[in-house]
Amino acid sequence: MKNKRGEDAGLSVAADTLICSNLWTVSGVGALRILLDNQPLPTCDTVAINGKAITAMDTAGAWLMLQLRERLEVAGSQVVLEGFQPEHHRLIQYIAEQCQGAATVAPRRAAGSVAAWWINVGHDLISFLAFIGEVIVSLLLAVRSPARIRWREILADIYQSGVKALPIVGLLSFLMGVVIAYQGSIQLKLYGANIYIADLVGHSMLRELAPLLTAILVCGRTGSAYAAQIGTMKVREEVAALETIGMSPVDVLVLPKLVSLIIALPLLSVFADVAAIFGGMVMANSELGVSFSAFFYRLEEAISYSTFMIGISKAPVFAAIIAIIGCYQGFKVEGSAESVGQHTTISVVQSIFLVIVVDALFSILFVLLGV
Amino acid sequence: MPDQDTIISIRGLRTVFDTRVIHDGIDLDVSRGEVLALVGGSGTGKSTLLGEMIMLQAPDAGAIKLFGEDVVGVSEAGARRLRRRFGVLFQQGALFSGLTVLENVGLPLREHTRLDNAMIDALAQVKILQAGLKPEAAHLYPNELSGGMIKRAALARAMALDPEVLFLDEPTSGLDPGSAGSFDELVLKLKDMLGLTVIMVTHDLDSLWTVADRVAVLGGAKLQGVDSMEALSLSTEPHIVEYFSGPRARNTQERQWKRK
Numbered sequence: 001m002k003n004k005r006g007e008d009a010g011l012s013v014a015a016d017t018l019i020c021s022n023l024w025t026v027s028g029v030g031a032l033r034i035l036l037d038n039q040p041l042p043t044c045d046t047v048a049i050n051g052k053a054i055t056a057m058d059t060a061g062a063w064l065m066l067q068l069r070e071r072l073e074v075a076g077s078q079v080v081l082e083g084f085q086p087e088h089h090r091l092i093q094y095i096a097e098q099c100q101g102a103a104t105v106a107p108r109r110a111a112g113s114v115a116a117w118w119i120n121v122g123h124d125l126i127s128f129l130a131f132i133g134e135v136i137v138s139l140l141l142a143v144r145s146p147a148r149i150r151w152r153e154i155l156a157d158i159y160q161s162g163v164k165a166l167p168i169v170g171l172l173s174f175l176m177g178v179v180i181a182y183q184g185s186i187q188l189k190l191y192g193a194n195i196y197i198a199d200l201v202g203h204s205m206l207r208e209l210a211p212l213l214t215a216i217l218v219c220g221r222t223g224s225a226y227a228a229q230i231g232t233m234k235v236r237e238e239v240a241a242l243e244t245i246g247m248s249p250v251d252v253l254v255l256p257k258l259v260s261l262i263i264a265l266p267l268l269s270v271f272a273d274v275a276a277i278f279g280g281m282v283m284a285n286s287e288l289g290v291s292f293s294a295f296f297y298r299l300e301e302a303i304s305y306s307t308f309m310i311g312i313s314k315a316p317v318f319a320a321i322i323a324i325i326g327c328y329q330g331f332k333v334e335g336s337a338e339s340v341g342q343h344t345t346i347s348v349v350q351s352i353f354l355v356i357v358v359d360a361l362f363s364i365l366f367v368l369l370g371v
Numbered sequence: 372m373p374d375q376d377t378i379i380s381i382r383g384l385r386t387v388f389d390t391r392v393i394h395d396g397i398d399l400d401v402s403r404g405e406v407l408a409l410v411g412g413s414g415t416g417k418s419t420l421l422g423e424m425i426m427l428q429a430p431d432a433g434a435i436k437l438f439g440e441d442v443v444g445v446s447e448a449g450a451r452r453l454r455r456r457f458g459v460l461f462q463q464g465a466l467f468s469g470l471t472v473l474e475n476v477g478l479p480l481r482e483h484t485r486l487d488n489a490m491i492d493a494l495a496q497v498k499i500l501q502a503g504l505k506p507e508a509a510h511l512y513p514n515e516l517s518g519g520m521i522k523r524a525a526l527a528r529a530m531a532l533d534p535e536v537l538f539l540d541e542p543t544s545g546l547d548p549g550s551a552g553s554f555d556e557l558v559l560k561l562k563d564m565l566g567l568t569v570i571m572v573t574h575d576l577d578s579l580w581t582v583a584d585r586v587a588v589l590g591g592a593k594l595q596g597v598d599s600m601e602a603l604s605l606s607t608e609p610h611i612v613e614y615f616s617g618p619r620a621r622n623t624q625e626r627q628w629k630r631k
Contacts, residue, residue: 025533026480026484026486026494026532026533027483027484029486030484030485030486030487030490033486033487033490034487058533058565059494059497059498059501059530059533059565060486060494060533063493063494063497087566090564091564091565094564095497095501098497098500098501099497099500334514335468335512335513335514335515336468336469336512336513336514337468337469338468338469339468
């Protein structure tokens with residue numbers, strides 16, 4: 001509630017008396033505080049503060065009154081409170097008691113040195129490696145005793161991260177195929193090499209772009225969901241509950257996600273390949289007059305089986321990166337809703353980054369192997 | 372001009388969830404300066420009633436007046452003005468986890484007043500002390516607080532604007548008996564000092580005897596009775612008898628009668 005000027009807390013000086021008036025409440029004292037800091041106060045031996053005209057007082061008003069009294073006392077005056085309503089007087093006493101001996105404590109400063117930052121990065125790296133180790137151990141244990149594997153959860157996860165992603169992956173790959181074919185067609189037309197559109201779309205899509213695009217989509221769609229889910233469970237102490245029941249959080253939460261994504265992502269990549277080639281075919285037909293059958297015939301000649309396999313073989317590695325980073329960031333959440341958001345963001349950024357880096361490493365590796 | 376001493380008045384309140392009738396014709400008045408407790412078994416709509424009073428939910432029919440103003444269909448500006456005049460302590464504290472205690476308590480002040488930052492921090496610190504927390508607690512984050520401290524910090528935030536009415540949703544749930552007792556004392560003390568009106572949902576029988584002036588018993592979608600604990604404990608109304616007849620209730624009752 002905004003106060004009209006006349007209702008703001010008032011203060012006027014008359015010889016050795018300070019006359020207070022109107023609303024000494026949280027909405028009225030804002031202006032007064034500024035006034036107080038600049039107002040010259042009487043410096044007599046005894047100063048009276050008259051509160052007869054105060055119509056309402058709350059904690060904020062009482063606190064300010066105490067500040068005023070303290071300032072006068074520091075200046076060497078004896079302060080007398082007079083004319084206050086009994087309940088206002090009581091409130092001032094009460095707040096004075098509450099504030100006694102309670103100096104404001106300075107906030108803690110977070111260590112911000114460069115060294116501390118690097119040490120942090122080091123710790124982070126070590127704990128990430130430890131997490132990967134933990135996941136591998138429990139994966140090996142699961143392989144040794146397949147009864148421990150949670151098939152139901154794996155199937156549910158495949159549905160969530162795979163089947164439900166089909167429309168978006170299909171649409172985007174199709175559009176990607178269209179774009180590549182269109183850009184290529186402009187160049188190929190110049191040389192009259194229309195039929196080589198199949199080589200262009202086939203190689204770029206199957207070998208590189210379709211698996212990469214799918215992986216990046218899944219980072220944003222599934223990796224972030226893993227981080228947010230595990231993070232929220234951590235905040236709500238569900239992870240701690242699992243441990244006390246004697247179930248390993250890695251077994252229950254990470255393994256099904258990891259296994260299901262390793263199964264789902266290659267399948268999604270195949271689907272992306274198909275959609276992208278189809279997009280290229282449509283474009284080749286309309287822009288270059290290459291019929292569907294001619295395109296297929298050329299595709300079969302141009303693209304070897306290994307090109308397709310190179311593309312698909314990267315998908316399980318991408319899947320492992322996405323699942324492990326998503327889950328790891330989820331487990332790193334501490335206590336607050338803000339932390340869930342932070343780690344979800346980090347999981348997406350890190351996994352997209354790593355997916356692209358690993359894709360580059362694969363390219364180098366394949367060149368060295370000569371495939 | 373409405374009666375100055377009636378803070379909340381509820382008339383013919385009706386709430387329906389799908390086909391389940393939660394409240395059917397509830398009338399209730401709360402006067403200035405009293406502590407009213409809302410009790411009732413699980414699912415009798417205590418929290419829903421509280422939610423409707425603090426304008427988080429709208430009833431299906433009936434009128435709720437806060438400070439003489441209708442809250443059903445109130446304008447945005449009107450709602451903002453009303454919200455300034457009451458504070459709410461949520462069951463789990465609902466402290467913002469990304470802010471320190473000091474920032475949590477200062478938030479309503481920042482939103483609703485034009486005070487400068489130094490003064491807001493100073494006032495928030497006063498509230499934190501008032502709520503019985505140590506000054507060091509001001510810079511802790513909610514996940515570093517114990518259950519009792521969370522309740523106190525949340526109370527400090529609810530009190531930030533010196534509200535006229537305080538709504539408490541199960542203020543002592545999850546606290547040990549000692550902390551619960553001192554929390555009750557704190558609420559009474561604040562009520563005396565600041566002239567608060569307190570409305571609380573509680574299951575804590577000790578709180579009902581020591582803090583509440585009147586107790587409203589909800590049951591069967593109706594208000595089964597509103598009276599002091601002494602009077603309610605002598606009631607023969609079936610819902611009231613059922614609620615207060617467990618062994619725990621009887622023990623507390625005996626202890627309280629002996630104390631009187």
